[in-house]
Amino acid sequence: MRLSAQYNRDRFYAKGHSFADKLKFRYRLKKTNRWSPYSDKPFIYLSYLPNDTYNLEIEVFDLHAGKTTRFYLLKIIIQPPFWKTWWFMIVIFSIGIASTIIAILWTKKKAKQKAESEAITEKIISKAKLEALLSQMNPHFTFNAMNTIQTFVFNNDALNSTIYISEMANLMRQTLDNSAQQTITIENEIEYLKTYIAIENQRFDNRIVFNIQLDKHLDIMPTEIPTMLLQPFVENIFKHAFDEDSKHPEFTIAFKILDKNELQIQIYDNGKGNSRTSKTHHSKGIAITKERLKILQPSNLDPIKIDFSDCGTTVTIRLII
Template sequence: FLDDGIELRVETVTQHGKSKLLLGTTSGLWQFTDRKFEYLGALDPMLKNRITSIVTTKNDEIKVFGTKGFGVLVLTNDTAIYLNSSHGLTSNSVTSLLITGNLLWIATNNGLNCLDLTKVGTDEMRILMFSKQHGLISNEINQIAGNQEFIYIATNEGLTVFNHKDYRPVNDPPPIYINGFTVMEEDMPVRTGYSFRHNQNFISIRFTGISYREAGNLVYKYRLKGLGEDWVSTTNSQVEYAFLPSGKYHFEVMAVNSDGLMSSQPAIISFIIKPPIWKTWWFITILVLAASVLAFLFYSYRIKQIRHEAVLRNDISWYRQQSLARQMDPHFVFNTLNSIQSYIIKNDRLSSSQYLTKFSRLMRLMLNNSQQIAVPLNDEVSALNIYLELESIRFQEKFEFYLNIDPVIEPEVCYIPAFLIQPFIENSIWHGIMGIDRPGYIHVDLKLNETGNQVICTVEDNGKGRAQSMAEKALNDKNHKSLGVSIVESRLSLLNSLYGIEMKIIYTDLFDKQGNPAGTRVRINLPIIL
């Protein structure tokens, strides 16, 4: 019958009932009834594949479909059962099917298979396999036919006639032996247990199943417990494991013959790969303890360091307050106010107003700077400039002064400790210039050091010098000591300890050409505080 709307390449045709035909095609299963084609691939996904053979029992209760590459589908009235190589078929490419009594014969491109239809889907189902080892002329079968006595097997190599009633299957399972064990390509004597280092983790195991009929063509099933629980099938008689992690392993292998019989007991070999030393519990324990001790020591050190820094900061703050107290010395304040009073008595309003303005500005700068650990260089210079102006006016301009800042310094953003320079200027005035009968001068020079982390302050005067000043002190006041300078020296020592830097004071005596004292130069290294 011709239907121009349907194009089918038919592989096999089987009668179904009295008036239906089942067609196995390259596109799946079709049915032909009353001159109409009907696609049956929607009944089961398996039926959408290329169907190469269809057989049914006499009463059509069981229908069997062979496919190209997907094994066999067995359909009963209410169940569908799939059979493929995972169940024991020699291949999933089925070429022909045959039912003789209760036996289903499945021809493939890799041998012949047989099973009992009454046991399909049960735990008792067992697939028998027949190949060249059993006498077939070829494993690549094109078609089979026959009855309950003889099976005719057509191949490209010729025809095999198989009297399956005379076939006697092997009833004894094949024994299995492990006959070789290699570690890092070095043969080891075969025994039940081994212990290896962590870097001895390339393992090779050889085994052999005994079956004279199979002629060395047994199938092996093996697993390595500790790496996985699933069984793996192979026809090779050797397996290799590379880069195994540390742990306990239990290797099991069994042989399976063509009748599906499996070794009664697996061959077993066990071994241990030790962890590296850095993964052992005692090493980790020691490491944790060592880390804990180090952490505790570091914590103790940091607490001690923080406490030490706190003490240093407290001491620095105390000395800063002492420096402020020295700069706001009552004697200086009293003399300054007396000078202002004298201008007022003389009715010199302009001078008294200017003097008072400068004095109040100096007090405000000192109080503002006293609240800070470090102050901008600009503020410190402003306070020094006002102080020198007040002292110069008070001593009737007995000396001149100069303040010079290196142009590379940005005084607004360069922070230094407060109240460190003024005591040295005060020393120059009181112990240097006040003792001479010539015009005096004080030069203050500020510049950066080579590394840029310190300001070098130089205070130079043309006074009577340190030697004469100390001699006069010894005669007039043996117990007098310049507290302002000693406070500055103590602060610098504390800052050295706190910031880990080297700040020092260098005194240089100046002489004229005749070798007479001509003044003093003091160099102070001031830290730049970020």
Template sequence: MKSSIQLSCILMLFFCFMSCDKKATIRPAITTSLSALDTISQKKPLQALKKIDSLSKYVEAINEAEIAILLFKKGEIYFLNDQYYQALKVHKQTYQLFHKLKDDYNKGRSLITLCAASLHLGKVEEAQEYALEALRISQDITNDRLCAKSYNQLFHLHLKLKDYNKALTYIKKADSVFTHLPDTISKIAIKSNMSSVYVLQKKYNRALENYQEIIQNKQYTKDPKMTVSILNNIGYTYLKAKEEKNAEKFFRGAITLNKNIKAINAAPYKGLGHMYLMLGVHDSATTYYEKALGEYKKHTNHSESIEVYDKLISIAILEEKYQRALEQQIIRDSIQQQQTIAEKNKLLSFANVTYEIKQREAELAYEKELHESNKLLFATIVLSLLLVLIVVGFWLYTTKLRSANTASKLEQRLLRAQMNPHFIFNTLAAIQNIILKGDSLQSSNYIARFSKLIRQNFDYVRKEKISLHQEIGMITNYIETQQLRFNNMFTYTIMVEKAINTREIFIPPMLLQPFVENAIEYGLKHKEEKGKLLIDISETKEGVQFVIEDNGVGRNAFSKQKEIEDEVHATDVFKERLKHRKKGEEKHFYIQDLVNDIKESIGTRVVFKLRML
């Protein structure tokens, strides 16, 4: 995609050169063509991008204003389809063009999208600068709609920062501006945003008052789908306020309206599932979650399906239906894989379209060269640059794809190494024993801890890096779960050097767990007296050193009883992960057998270092 942005820059300069003497006005034909793209920009984004680039047939007469509006539309399509990096790059170009054309209104529109894309990419400071500049422009040209959109972006910015008071201030300003505008949908959206902040502040009555204002505005009933969304939001608000009867009324109202308009919306079913889960009525919760799941599957909504499966798995564990929980976990994981594949295919489709566009642009440049001999040298340079960009872009993309494929395979191997089936079933059995003893509080605590551990494994394994603080939290949770299995037959200590700020150091996820597992399973579990486990994290000149040490029976003693294939497998995966970082860290990794004066095994020590530079 980076090469696509560079290509857009080259084309922009090319078109500017070819049309420098033409009047900067947009012809009706181009305006009509772009308006027709509004209906397919989200449903068929690739087709829309191709259509925009096909407008290059106007190259003989195209001017800067038309170039700017074409790029603006392309940037909007990227943004609507979650291609935020591309949207950011394109809109920076459109901003410069509109600034040159002294088109303040469209310059402000570009700033609004730049702000939104920056927020999605986590660039909060840049987003604030774009929003404030858009606000200044809107006030200079006295454009209420642009002003309201600027306030709305500042609202989203402070909402992301969890500064709810400032977020409310800006959304109220947006609301005051829209009061004078005949835009009912935007007014309702603003009221809903305001209510969402009140819910986050646990001011449920204020949120419900806002929704009441929406309901009193009869215009909202003209859009049944919007009405369903509002009823559902009210239901969730009542659910947050623990007023289950009122919540149920609005959820069922949303379901009835859906049936009347023959629409499909799974949200009310999910809301009823949440409600019954809160009430402890697991059968009803399961029924409504399954209804919601059916609708999400019809529309291939992977993220919502995963969330519902997480709830169903929790219910199955609470009901001690562990086989069902395991089956549902397998389905949930397969959906997660489908989601990952779909996202990769989407990126690949965008890349293929970009490649086709580059080919057409190269052909156009070549034809221009044949017909305009006085521009032969310039056209030759442009064509050469385009060909180089195509080759480099394709090479970069294939390299990135191969790297992503390698990382995906390593992730799968890591996940299989982490989620040991024996550990899962033994832990569930331990929890079951506590339940049978009648200790509901302790069993609830261990279920929560075990569920958190499962979630951490699935969440962290898909991340490139996590903070050392998160790693320590997960390994602590894992060790304490193991203590439950073995009835506290060993103690543990985690030592972190004071100079280390665990929240600012980021490492690959789940590095410690395989060696901690080996220490417990192959060392401490077979020790007759009390075992000890030590994790020592210290600072070195180049980064951080990790030491995992136990006083178990030792690898040599245990190997007489069983081949430690799992340990070898985990070590191989660990070395591959270090090699993937390309910092030479695998050279400093070693496993040491500890012995006493008479050469008896007294434990095992694992040492490795991570470079932070």
């Protein structure tokens, strides 16, 4: 007996057997599979097979002869669908990686643009605040200057009063010029302070001695500090540290480099110190200066310290340069 198969219908025939109606058939697709139940119908119906390689095996049980015969009838190879192929997996994986990279880069770009936009906005706001503070500083300075002029006129002759008013006008012009800038060089600040001190010292008959000390490592030409930073503190010395009874009045302004990025400025005098009325006096100029430093150098915590002692007063200012 031999089997032949008509593959388009999955039907097979037993040829050369005298009692074909006495035959029973069963099949399996792999040796590892269980046999199907016996059937007298010589066909196989396979509705679905997953992708794999199959070797169709037929077992024929001859009821007449009482024996079984096996045939390897057909090899079936079912290819996987394209979405299960290795090349498709690589394409999908590559697209996924590319999409992730693009998403990360896009997110970083948007975050950078947002940070830059916020920084620009913050810079504009800070600049506006600083300009507003400087606009407050100018009337404050002018008000105090006019009081000084009034005091000088009441206590001195007309000639000196005229000279004083002329010098004060020159100083106020320098003040207006400097206030147009957020920062100036230390050299320009020193020149400005010398003019201011010379004018204020006239009320004390030039008795107040002042010194300016510069660190030998400090290059005052390129180093810049906030405009009108020191004037309020010097002004407080003339207003509160000394009076007519003060003996050998003196103060010093010292610039010192603490490290390559930090500058210390100390203003110390031998005035009233602990008995000084300015301990309870809140200077508007100093308050504005502190507010300006908060905006200009937000990372510089507690940049201004004022210490009173029996020997006088010391103002310490730390700046990031």
